[in-house]
Every structure is written in structure tokens, then in C-alpha cells.
Amino acid sequence: MRPPTGAAGARPGAGLAAHLVLDRGAFTLDVRLTVAPGEVLALLGPNGAGKTTSLRALAGLAPLTGGYLRLDGTTLEEPAARRRTPPERRPVGVIFQDYLLFPHLTALDNVAFGPRCHGASRARARAVAADLLARMGLADHAGVKPRRLSGGQAQRVALARALAIEPRLLLLDEPLAALDALARLDVRAELRRRLAAFEAVAVLVTHDPLDAMVLADRLVVIEHGRVVQEGTPAEIARRPRTDYVARLVGLNLYQGVADGATVRVGSALAFTTTEQVSGAAFVAFAPSAVTLSVRRPESSARNAWRARITGLESHGDRIRVALAGAADGLPLAADLTTVAVAELGLQTGAEVWAQVxxxxxHAYPA
Incomplete structure (x- = not known):
């Protein structure tokens, strides 16, 4: 999208600095977030990881039990100091998954609702709303109610409504989840353009790795209420550090002990790599890099081991073959063409040789 703007031109303390601690007995959230003005941060993680809880905490809808929340140098919440700004008084705009537009109000009045709640006159609120709708390309839909809007139009109205209060923090909860696949492509591109022009902090929650990669400058991955990895989309994609992240970016991932160009995983498997690493290490490779054969390979591949097929399913224009190591049960994914699967006669339960x-x-320190 664009480089983060926190370092150049931002005043000291600008942006978001948060330590979100929520203790709910069986589940504890403990997440630190720092986001610069002009930066878009995506929160990723499996179901139940704490993404939505984090978003609700940032909005003030889920009170913190510890930590703090500071925006542009102002403390909005700090339980230890008994400070808490009510949600309605925070400079925060929220776009919900289903947009939650008021069905009885026109697009114009939906957008004007926020400024009116913040004390603006009816005329001023409607003027702000009309300007935002015009900038969203929806001037001709100002008098239209939500049921007559397309998914993409409703999303832009929801964005305009969130921006109408001039938020310093914009929160987006699965902003594209309600759209079909065709609309998603266009709206994702439109949302990217809008976020690129947003000068404050934006935080989005999504299950879709493509949404995160396209819309965000930086990713934070949460598992079990903790941050397990963060970085740019390219960094996350190249060096996953958990099984969830590896699946998210479509890689096989193993953790072992490296000695030079060899990474030993357990007692039965050792990978030869082109990188020199020492100590605890990860080794990752794409399913498309895996080839399968029914006999022991005679190729130049340095890494070959026996595996058993545990499942086959269509994966785009290829077949995703799920396997488990014959000696250690370690999972493996291989992407083959339909022709290759047919020629090899692959089926669930069959034993094959895998090679990479x-x-x-790609090996790197753990």
C-alpha cells in the first residue's frame, strides 16, 4: 500500500499504543499493539484466538482488566489508574462485519448519524455526510435506503459513516465477509484505495489471508490470546513460525535442530537445505515443491521419505494430497496435477515416496 507514516511527520506519541489485557477466567487476552498514523494493521488468527476480543477492547466495548490503551498520547483506558473513556466518547470509528446500517434511514442519514450524536447540527451533519458520499462515488445514492444498495455500495456507506466522526482509530471487523466472491474483488480494491488515503490508525480483523495481504501494511498473528508473530505480509509469508501461519500462507513447516545445511526433525527425518543455520530452526517449503512417486526416487532430490496418503481434495486447478510420514506421522501437503494423480493411481491409504x-x-532460526 504505502510506507507507514509514523516516523516522518507524526508528532511524538501519535498513533496507537496498547497493551490489551482481558481476563475472562478460562480465556486470557494479553496482546501488545503499536500502530503508527497512516498504517493499516491486520489481526489474524484461528477461531477463538482473541482477534474480535481485541477489536472490542479497542472500541471500548470490552473493558480491560489490565494493561492500557493510548491513542495519540491520550490514555483512553488504564484499569490500574482507574481511567476509562466510555465508547461513545472515543475518537473511534467501527465498520462491522454486516455493516449494521440503519434500515429505516437513507444512506445520507446513516452517515449523518455519527456527527449528530457528537453534537453537530442537522444541517452540518448532513453536509458532512453528503461530502463523504460524494467522495465515495455515492452522491446519486444519498436518498437510497440500505435494502436497495448493493453489497459494495453498503460497504462504502458503512465506511463513510465510520469516517464521518473523523476518527483517530478506524476498526474494521471482517469488512468483506458479507460479500460474494465477485463483489469481493472490486470492493477489496476500493477499500484498499480508501485506506491508503486514511491518515489515522486502521486496525482490521479478518480470517482471509488475501484480504490481510492486500489491505494491511503489517500483520499481527494471535493464537490463544497471545501474539505469536508479527511483520510485513512478505515477512510473514516467507518465515511462518507456527502451524497456523504456515497453513495460512500455504506452506509446509517443520521445526527441528539445524547443523549447517541440515535440519533434523525428530529422529526419523532430516532435511538438506541451501541455507546454513545452527541450533533451533524452521524449515519450510511449498506444497507445489513436493513430488510423489510409488517407488523410491532415483532423482537428484536430497530429501526423500516414505509417507502415507490421508486425503485428497481439489485445490484450485490442482489436487491437494494430504500425507503423514510413515515413520513419524508428521503432516505433509503436496499439490499435484489431476493427470499426475491419475497416472500414479493415488488414493487414501496408499504409501508413496515424497521428495523435495x-x-x-527455506531454513531459518526458530
């Missing part, structure tokens, strides 16, 4: 060339693996 050293040049197609």
Missing part, C-alpha cells in the same frame, strides 16, 4: 529438492526449501 534442497533448493526449494
Amino acid at each position: 529438492k534442497a533448493a526449494q526449501t
